[in-house]
Amino acid sequence: MSLLSLSETELRARTSMKWRTYPDDVLPLFVAEMDVLTPQRVVDAVAAAMAIGDTGYPHGSAYADAYADMAEQRWGWRPAPGQMRRSGDVMNAILGLLLGNTVPGDRVVINPPVYPPFWQVIQGYGRKITQVPMTEAGRLDLAGLAAAFAGENKPAAYLLCSPHNPTGTVHTAEELSEVAALCTAYDVLLIVDEIHAVLVDPGVRFTPILSLPRAQNAVVAFSAGKGWNLPAFKGGLYIAGRDADSVNQLPPLSNQSTGHMATIAHTAALVHAQEWVDQVMVEVAANKDLLERLLAARLPEVRWQREPGTYLAWLDCSALGLENPSRHFLDHALVALNDGATFGAMFGQYVRINLATNPDLIDQALARMAASV
Incomplete structure (x- = not known):
């Protein structure tokens, strides 16, 4: 059916x-x-938890473990346990990273057209936007990014959507590797929203940025909420590159992580669906x-x-x-x-x-x- x-x-x-x-x-x-x-396996997992009153606070690493298993099976790459921690959801993770690693007045690069909350989270918390639009061909403008990073108003962070929303562009491994190298060269925090990671056409290869050797300075925000249509269960993960210490700079409220029921629902989706x-x-x-x-x-x-x-x-x-x-x-x-x-x-x-x-x-x-x- x-x-x-x-x-x-x-x-x-x-x-x-x-x-x-x-x-x-x-x-x-x-x-x-x-x-x-x-x-159905998500429905069953949530129903079983409700049936026994398992509605307390989250515990353990089941969500992170399920993500790691999926990453290995889908993409041939596995993050280490120490690279992952729960977040409230993708946009809360991005907000926490910006609050912890930038200050009001800092510039953040985005690639219009891009997901409206990117604009909101940057401007709403006193940061400024540097726009490097997607090219006419719908690709990342690598030369434009280099110019923005090297310019007079040097950005503190770059917020990348991968795959790109709204265009549907799936960035290549070569593009992502070059982006990471630019961020390293210019000391720009690379934050990557990979909430659409599993939502690609049959036969198309998505590249998780942290699977690339040159991208270990990046930090990823992920959630199963989009791929399995579970936004009612707010939850997600920070996945930090091996060289990234940005998650150590998170403000206290960033410790408000995925709720227990979301952990159950998202984990069931990653494991069984x-x-x-x-x-x-x-x-x-x-x-x-x-x-x-x-x-x-x-x-x-x-x-x-x-x-x-x-x-x-x-x-x-x-x-x-x-x-x-x-x-x-x-x-x-x-x-x-x-x-x-x-x-x-x-x-x-x-x-x-x-x-x-x-x-x-x-x-x-x-x-x-x-x-x-």
Whole structure:
């Protein structure tokens, strides 16, 4: 049975952000929630804990051990136990690293278009942003990074999204190795968000940055919450490179780690649901094929550079001549998409669409969007 086969009626019984933000006549294809049932082994693990009242504080290294096993099986690389510790979740981990290793007024490099909370966590805590946009080809601008690191306003940190959200770019080992070398050369803290690590198309190789010899100065923020659709269970891991002491500089609140129930849920996902997430990505790849066909047939003016990472698609609507594409599609097509401007002010003509859903809903959404223009 297809994992992405839940009907709209079934999905509207949910009370999460995706299905309750907008009225019932709006198709929500915005926030990164997947329209799937939770893996049964995760359901069983949480239910068993609840049944015996196992709802106390977290203990032990089960989550870290499960991540290490997965990394070895998937990527042929295994972090040492001392490299890992629990975090609140990915963005709390990033915040803790910035608070512990930078001071207000320091600059942090990001690569627009990029996940909106990156902008928020930097600016909201008094740091300044240095932008090194992705190239026209959708790759990291290594020359631009070198220039930013060597410039007059030298950054203290570089916040990298790998795979990249919203474009879906999967960075190569060569690109990541060069990034790490630049950070070492210019003494820039390299923080890498790998929450989408398992969300790549079938046959595509994701490279964990800490598997690279030149990248032992980096620190990674990871969570099983995205890959297995468990954001309701907030939790994650810090994984530090062997030469990184950045996790030793964390402020006290960073010790507020993954909750016990999240540890149980995430660990069960990592141990028992690897085939499940691989099947999800088979179906997401099919939905990417579908989106490609539907755009060509119904909205040929919309440009999309297909990439193999994530279940998100980054659509350039510039040729449609709309003042605000996301607002237009919400008001006139009753389809909720992410506004590109939240990923960078210069991307207001873009929208992000979530493809981890029933293909019938994608078909319906594209029909509405085409009719609206």
